[in-house]
Amino acid sequence: MANQPPLDPYLNLHSKANDRTSRATFKRGIINAINAQLGTMDVQIVGSHSTILKGIPFSSAVNSSAVRVGDKCRIDMFDETNPYDCVVAYIYGRKLTTSAYGIYNISTAISSGGTAISIPHTLGVMPTFAFASCRFVSSISAFSPAVFTEGTQVTKFDANFIYVTVYVGISTGVQPLTFFWFATCA
Numbered sequence: 001m002a003n004q005p006p007l008d009p010y011l012n013l014h015s016k017a018n019d020r021t022s023r024a025t026f027k028r029g030i031i032n033a034i035n036a037q038l039g040t041m042d043v044q045i046v047g048s049h050s051t052i053l054k055g056i057p058f059s060s061a062v063n064s065s066a067v068r069v070g071d072k073c074r075i076d077m078f079d080e081t082n083p084y085d086c087v088v089a090y091i092y093g094r095k096l097t098t099s100a101y102g103i104y105n106i107s108t109a110i111s112s113g114g115t116a117i118s119i120p121h122t123l124g125v126m127p128t129f130a131f132a133s134c135r136f137v138s139s140i141s142a143f144s145p146a147v148f149t150e151g152t153q154v155t156k157f158d159a160n161f162i163y164v165t166v167y168v169g170i171s172t173g174v175q176p177l178t179f180f181w182f183a184t185c186a
Contacts, residue, residue, distance in 0.1 A: 026089070027075045029053075036064040041088050043075060058088035065125055065185035066098050067091055099123075099184035105176065112171045118161040119181050127183035130157040132164045134179050157183065 029043035032052055041058055045051040056075065058064065072093035077086040104119045119132055134152045156163045162181055 025077050025080060027077060027086075029073045029075045029088070031067060031069055031071045031073055031088075031091075033069065034064060034067055039064070041067070041073075043073060043088060045075075046072075053083055053086070056084070056086055056088055059090070061090055062088055063098065063185065065128060068125060099127075099182070101180070101182040104179040104181055106179070107174055107176045109174045110166050110168050110172045110177075112168055114165045114167045116155070117164050117166060117177075117179070119164060119179055120160060121157075121162055121181060121183045123159070123183050123185065125185060126159045127157055127162075127185055130154050130162045130181070130183040132162050132179050132181040134164075134166055134177055152179075 028046040030046060031041055032044050033042035033054075035041070035055075038055070039057055040055045042052055042054045043056050045053065053075070058067075071091045073091050074089045075086050076089045077083070079085040100122045102122070106117060108115060108117065121127070121130070132152055132154055151167055153165050153167070154162060155165050162183060164179070166177070
C-alpha cells in the first residue's frame with residue numbers, strides 16, 4: 001500500500017480543465033502616458049517596442065500622482081488572448097517621491113503690485129499641495145483666500161515649478177530673497 005499513489009477523487013479533472021484555459025501571467029512594461037482622472041495608463045510591453053496597451057487600469061496600490069512617464073511597471077494579465085483584461089499592478093525601479101522641500105535663493109526687485117517668481121521643485125510630478133514662504137515677508141498658503149497687501153502667495157504649481165507672487169507695500173530695489181518651499185503628492 002505504501003507504493004500506491006494517493007487517491008484523486010476528481011480523477012485529475014481540475015488540471016485538465018486548467019490546461020484548456022489560458023493561464024494568468026504577467027508582463028513587464030514601461031509607462032507611456034498617465035490619465036489619473038480615468039485611473040488608466042498607456043503601457044509599452046518590454047521586448048516589443050511596437051506593442052502599446054492603451055487605457056490599462058491601475059491597481060489601488062499605485063499612487064498615480066507619484067508615477068512618471070518612463071517608469072517600469074508590472075502588468076498582471078488575466079487572459080493573454082484579451083490584452084485589455086489586465087491591470088498595472090505596481091511600479092518599480094526607482095524611489096517614488098511623494099513630497100519634497102528645499103530652499104530657493106534669488107535676487108530680484110519687488111514691485112508693490114506683486115512680483116511673480118518661479119521656484120523649481122524636485123518632485124517631477126504634479127503636486128496636490130504646495131507652499132512657499134519668503135524670509136522677509138509673511139506667508140500665505142495656496143488655499144487661503146485673502147486680499148494681499150504684503151506677503152507671499154502660491155498662485156499655481158505644475159510638475160516642475162511652484163509659482164509664487166510676492167507682494168510688498170512699497171517697491172524695493174534688487175535684494176536677495178530666500179524662499180522655503182514644500183510640495184507633496186499625498
